Amino acid sequence: MSIIYNDLHQFSNYIPPIDLTFHQYLLLTDEPVLVHTGSIQQAEALIPQLKSTLNGRALKYIFISHFESDECGGLSLILKHFTEAKPVCSEVTARQLSGFGITNDVIIKKPGEKLIAGDSELEFISYLSEMHLWEGLLLIENKRGIFFSSDLMFRLGKADGSVIDGNWKEEVSNISHMQVPDPDKRLELQQTLEKLNPKFIATGHGPCIRL
Template sequence: MSAIYKDLHQFSSYIPPIDLSFHQYLLLGDEPLLVHTGSVQQAETLIPQLKAVLSGKPLKYIFISHFESDECGGLSLLLKHFPDAKPICSEVTARQLSGFGIANDEIVKKPGEKLVSGDFELEFISYPSEVHLWEGLLLIENKRRIFFSSDLVFRLGKADGDIIEGDWQTEIDNISLMQVSDPERKAKLQKALVGLKPKFVAVGHGPCLKL
């Protein structure tokens, strides 16, 4: 488990029947941040790997882009092992987490807001996520220029630590109505993404992108 980009670590699993890889990420700094939990089954595999990378350092934050099993299904299990970790999510996601009894002490962020620590600056972007177009969040870490794309940048196949060369405008143009089913909201999201100019895209599924 080496870092995939700077101090960003990737944890991956692959499900052959659907030919799809699932990734979670740890941004290892003074206040370590986990991006997504995976499902309960994926979290069971993730936790010992996560502890090995942390080497005794406490997990500070768990970012959840939207309410779906591979984004937050393992949250309750992770919180048993890291009880002081704070989930970061949108207001809608926080409602769902509380309603299902998964968590009730979230840090709720709105699009355009930031969370700043000594060695990272997190900025949150509006994400009308499938299936119900619930208001979720996308995340860019501004110091490293890492964009966490959730389900927006999506490729099938087995990918574990894989990085390909990419073009940011092409990825934005490729966002489809399968991913954001309302044309107006899709266009608004694409317009917002143009100005981000990341150097690395940490994807939810498939190979990561170096830009």
């Protein structure tokens, strides 16, 4: 675990066979927000770290960008330990979660909507996740300028606690068909992201990016 940016804590797991690092994040404000759960195995390791970092505070929200094992595979386990936490996701993701018996207190958000979480302002952006082009969500925390890029902007390699310098416009222009296969939807997403002005990219994989 490392404090990666202001009050943003990063939890990481490196998988050597695929040379890829998986990150989860805790925005530790007066209404703490967890971004992604990791797989069930990653969540088992994450839970004691979360409890230690929260230090008695209640976990308020769990943001899920899209339905995939490293984004929400450990959700049911984490909810057993943090019973007051509410998942936040798209309508499509909520339907998938319901198929696994997770139906209570899910907060469904649409692109353009916001959620005020204490002193955080969370804004949601449309994201067609690459597996099935299901409607997911990207997240930006407006007051701190933190953009959570999910699978959009990432690099291979071991990257726990790593931060590199980058350029927002270059990162947006480098979004490829590997991340969003539909060319029209990819262009639409890039045009939406170009209007943002984040200060920091909290990546799902690889080093974070200071802008």
